[in-house]
Amino acid sequence: MGLPKLPLADWVEWLQDWMGDNLWPLFSFISFVIGGIVKGLNNALIWLPPIAVIILFTAIAWYIGKWRMGVFTIVGLLLIDNLGLWNQTMQTLALVLTAAFISILIGIPLGILCARSGKLQKIVTPVLDFMQTMPAFVYLLPAITFFNLGVVPGVISSIIFAIPPTIRLTNLGIRQVPAELVEAADAFGSTPGQKLVKLQLPIALPTIMAGVNQTIMLSLSMVVIASMVGAQGVGATVYRAVTQVKTGVGFEAGIAIVILAIILDRLTQQVIKKSKSHG
């Protein structure tokens, strides 16, 4: 094999430099928006006394789920507060919710477009595969270059890792709407928009929500990695505990993440269940 090695690494670095030089207004705008959302959410969650937040979450859990859900929420959150991890957990929650929110904001429309165009689906699918399988550390580096250290590159890398399920399942959910229903909507003279709002989205909702659930779970799984680029929160506590070989502290912080994950997961699961029954 006398072929010379492709200078792929050089190309990627050239591209990174070029983007850094030419797209910085875009990046600083994104940084401003994402940073603002996370900070706002975080401030709101921390400004309220923990007990108020706990009651609020318990009420939501009770309302959406069953009483057991409410009990788990109150016990879990009280435990987090008791362990002294409240502020970190709220920072993590702010990061996760921001990443999930932006993923949904971008992912659902993109999924809808994919469902409408086979060509776009063919382009998007390998890109999503790439995003999910490329190790997160690899795109953490350019994220730091473009967005500096802090919470923003953490959110960005969470989005990259977590957005694919929302796009995929929105696309799938809409494509799975039975053809005869779509035909009926057409036969009665629906515009494409009416068809989407009155038929396809409501029928696809449980599938779309399953994607949203996956997106939230995946962005939670990114919190430790995000902490490596400077995102504060319970992920950072885990990261520090690991580097200092403090098993107990690491375990406490890990429990906080698990509790957060279970609450978020069960809540979205309940929403899926409700959207599966009528209206």
Place this chain on the structure above:
Amino acid sequence: MAMIEAKGLTKLFGQDAKRGMPLLKQGWTKEKLLAEAKLTIGVNQADFTIEEGQIFVIMGLSGSGKSTLVRLLNRLIEPTGGTLLFQGQDVTKMSPEKLRQFRRKNIGMVFQKFALFPHRTVIQNVEYGLEVQGIAKKERREMAMRSLELVGLKGWENSYPDQLSGGMQQRVGLARGLASDPDILLMDEAFSALDPLIRKDMQDELLELQSKMKKTIVFITHDLDEALRIGDVIALMKDGSIVQIGTPEDILMQPANRYVERFVEDVDLSKVLTASHAMDKAETVTTDRGPRVALQFMRDRGVSSLYVVDKSMHLLGLVSAEDASRAVKENLKLVDVLQTDIPTTHPDTLLNELFELMGNSRLPVAVIGDNRRLKGVVIKGAVLAALAGGSNGDNGDNSPQNGGAAHGTA
């Protein structure tokens, strides 16, 4: 003006299908087109006219193109060639917006598998077509309720489709198709997914609705009995082509070719032919004649009884030879010896519904039209002859099974 007029309406499936049009016109067969041009025929140059108020049945086996054809009518499937006029406007040339308006206002559709929206209540399903037109909520609710009442589902408006039986679900489908009061209703195998008994009920109900509303209905079916029961005109399809168009009688009595013949050979004619098909001319006498005249008539015509009618042919009763001679002896009038308890039926009654009536009586069955006007008489021999595929008895006295021998059974 015809409601719908199709000329050379064609659908070819495959890449760049338009190139197949000249080939079809040269008479390429389905096999040749598939092998040499890689095109599949959906509908092959269909010509037909549907008049206002007609139930136009498109019948064929699966794969014959009937479902494709009905979807060409509202362009759920784009035609490859030909023209399709709706009240004189070419549907194939409508812009997307024009087509939407056409679908919203002029043409409703009912689907084989109901295709109800599972996330919407019954009433929300029925009002769907009105909702997309942008009709205000209160008004469209009222219209939808009227449509729902029409199909007998008042009181179910807040149920969801999956809480309803199949028959009820299809009533919702029917109500949805009728809600915007369209000129044309397309029914794609609308009753095929239902149980036989419910199917028959739905057919009856459709006919009853039709007698009130006088819609133009295009009904797709693979079931010949259904086609014969409800169709005013039947188009029989095979391999995408219309093989024969005609009334149910035409199709049965004069099949255009061997294919149609085979299609109809197993038909139970007693479910298709009516009393009017097997009817003979009735021997009558008017009330102003005396019993002697009646006896003379019987002798002349070689029958043993006569129907007694007034001057406008309204049936009053039957007089037998014995009764007539008793009247002569006792100096009575014809009306005094009249038998009034005689079997009668309507001209549109199916022969199979007559069997019981005929089995229970020695007398022939009088066929009475509107206003009790006597139209004719059905005797057992004529029914058998009709079922055997013979001509009906309208040709009167020349028919061998007519006249004397017949009335002699009375």
